[in-house]
Amino acid sequence: MLANSYFWIGNGTTVLPGRACKQGSVLVKNGKILAVNEACPQGVTRIDAKGGYILPGFIDLHVHGGGGADFMDATPESVATVAIAHAKHGTTGLLATSMTSTNDVLEKMINSYLIAEEKGTGGAELLGLHLEGPYFSAKNKGAQPVKEQRIPTREELEYFIKLAKGRIVRWDEAPELENTDVFAQVMKENGIIASIAHTSAIAAQAYAAFDMGFSHITHFYSATTTGQKIDGLCYSGVNEATFLDDRITVELIADGRHIPREHMLLTYKIKGADKLALITDAMRAADTNDTQSILGAMDTGVPVVIKDNVAQLPDFSSYAGSVGTMDNALRVAHVRYGIPLVDVVKMMSLTPARIIGRSHDKGSLEVGKDADIVIMNNDFEVESVYVCGVEI
Ligand SMILES: [Zn+2]
Known part of the structure; x- marks a missing residue:
């Protein structure tokens, strides 16, 4: 997955500051979070969180x-x-x-x-x-x-x-x-x-x-x-x-x-x-x-x-x-x-x-922040990890 790619992670619980949302999603473009909990736009690569958790890195x-x-x-x-x-x-x-x-x-x-x-x-x-x-x-x-x-x-x-x-x-x-x-x-x-x-x-x-x-x-x-x-x-x-x-x-x-x-x-x-x-x-x-x-x-x-x-x-x-x-x-x-x-x-x-003074660009699934994302399964084991939109 390249940093300049455009993808949507859905079918999981997103954990946002102060709340968790079942059937949440995150839309990522050019390494940044473009939208949270919105439907997948047409033609965008879909990544399935398989009912697990979509968390900030x-x-x-x-x-x-x-x-x-x-x-x-x-x-x-x-x-x-x-x-x-x-x-x-x-x-x-x-x-x-x-x-x-x-x-x-x-x-x-x-x-x-x-x-x-x-x-x-x-x-x-x-x-x-x-x-x-x-x-x-x-x-x-x-x-x-x-x-x-x-x-x-x-x-x-x-x-x-x-x-x-x-x-x-x-x-x-x-x-x-x-x-x-x-x-x-x-x-x-x-x-x-x-x-x-x-x-x-x-x-x-x-x-x-x-x-x-x-x-x-x-x-x-x-x-x-x-x-x-x-x-x-x-x-x-x-x-x-x-x-x-x-x-x-x-x-x-x-x-x-x-x-x-x-x-x-x-x-x-x-x-x-x-x-x-x-x-x-x-x-x-x-x-x-x-x-x-x-x-x-x-x-x-x-x-x-x-x-x-x-x-x-x-x-x-x-x-x-x-x-x-x-x-x-x-x-x-x-x-x-x-x-x-x-x-x-x-x-x-x-x-x-x-x-450390980095909450303007790191630390939560919010629009405009770096796409640092962890997908976990229901046993809280890591399924995949993205650093600035790049899969590790
Ligand atoms: Zn130490």
Whole structure:
């Protein structure tokens, strides 16, 4: 299917912002959505959704790898491998996520991203870079290597922003670190989303960060803080501050392992589908059958084992990324956890698009937007995927 083709997808339930329509349809021309829920014009190619679902393409704001590759492998080929692996599962757009590393590896990762973005991946569209670290708390490191963790400096931040040619969309930091004000200021100056991650902050530090411009929480409940006792006194954490501050958006790893049902339902209840994005945080073993793998770059990354559908450090002291995919996230949130389909779809498409400022052209089946479309069957398995009107 070529981008300049003209086709109509019908005989399925379309999920639109706020409602689902049985016997819905989408008309696509030149990679854009031309009409929704209208009859097929004469002479236009018809695609049959066979009574399944016609959904907006999924946008994954936090993903490291898949199909055996990781963005930290730092080759344009590995970038394309990840993008293709996740497109098979309904992801039509993603942020390429780094992990804590030496500056040298991060430079290579950014350069390989820029080359792959220009060439196109043949899979999910690259919507920008997400730098996860290296400015984290050693206490709440998760699987991020401690050795490379450090304090942000304006010089280092600006060096990478310039290198990435404006393609850094979000950057994560632990707000209890020294120089958090500098980090927040540089993010603001460059229009980059500042996100709290791998932190040991208490609520007061989270509020201070929100006031400085931090607006998002990275894998909420994973390496974020809740109530804790310090010197006999009880303090609330980042989680409670986040629930109470309506400015803040969050993301949850929806692999069915990292986030138990009640955690997801509580977050959904308090933040709502407009402030909560579902992510995979997938590592390279996603869309493979591997039982042993490497988190991060192949040569310098962390060895992990895949057990019970999740990547773990070999001593089982911490989860080390998921092997989740976005189609599975939909099944976890909707089929297993019981969140209504319209809201689950929003948390996988329109809400992440809004968070990264792309809701004008991405994230929903609306006239004039890019034709990023997923057809699923009644078991919520992917039947076909279109990125800007091109079938993957
Ligand atoms: Zn991650």
